[in-house]
Amino acid sequence: MNPLGKHRRAGDPVEPERTALILIDVINDMDSPDLGREFLDAAGIAARQIRELKRRAKAAGIPTIYANDNFGNWRAEFSEVIAHCTRPGVPGKPISELLLPQEDDYFVLKPRHSGFFGTALELLLQHLKKDTLILAGFAGDVCVLFTAHDAYMREYDLFVPRDCVASSEPAANEQALRFMSDVAKADTRASNTFEFPETSNQTAPPQQFEVLNERDAQAAAPDAASLCGEEDPGAALEYLKDRS
Incomplete structure (x- = not known):
């Protein structure tokens, strides 16, 4: 938790030594009758921004943690979730493939909406000594919102870049962003306005999950x-x- 007991003000730069990037349900089959074409299009746009956000975060030495739904499969490993979401014909296949984890990424499988509920996420963040979170993923008005709420209650500083989340409806997405900004004190500027102090001589590791x-x-x-x-x-x- 934030040892200072206060929340970040909008406009502060990202501090890599304090920060972790949390990708919420980006490995996703998106195979639900409640998710229409509008959501898939919005998620596709957000996925491109998330990919670039992750690249910049990695260059700055910020770890990425996948907080991903287990889709009700309590025996699943993350590799099995990835295989499920990248099968031919699955609506979420292109987005899942675009945002596949790399070898040095972390993950927790979550059974409910929040990345903190019933997972080891808080213990992992304590192990990494991180008190600032960048949240991105799907859906903004459900799992991202619930994770932001739980993070705020634990006194984490929050960034939720508005171009890196998508919801079933644009109005719901905007409402969730306003809540996260007003109540959870999250910085919701677009990701391209964040300042990342990039480190040099970093090479991308090989992929762990070859799907x-x-x-x-x-x-x-x-x-x-x-x-x-x-x-x-x-x-x-x-x-x-x-x-x-």
Whole structure:
């Protein structure tokens, strides 16, 4: 918890030695009748921003923690959740592939909405000596909101970049962001306004979770192209192969 017993004011720079990036339910099948095309489009846009946010955080030495739903499978390992969410035809497959974890990332599987409820997240943050959190992921008005609430109650300083969350409806997303800003004292500026002091000579580690085979990667290339902002599916395919 924050040893100073106070919450960060908007406008303060990110301090890597105090900070962890929490990605909430970004590995997600998004296979629910309640989630329409509008949400998938918004989540795709947010996913690109989350990918860049994670890249900048990693360059600054900030660890990434995946706080991911177990989808009711109490026997699942995270690798099984990833495999489930990257199967052909799954609505959330392109986004899950775009945001796959790397070898030096951490994860906790959560049974309910909050990343803190029934998980080891707080103990992990204590182990890492982090009292400042950047929250990103889906959905902004549910799991991100519940996690922000629990983080605030534990006196963590909060950043929730507004371009790195998405909800089922834009109005609900804005309402959640206002709540997190007004009540949980979160800094909700866009991620590109955050200042990260990047470190030098850092190389990306190899991927731990190798989910795609060549055939799956070929099938995913058009979706990856749209998410990665690449006009050439071949370039997107190379991204999926490297995923660095």
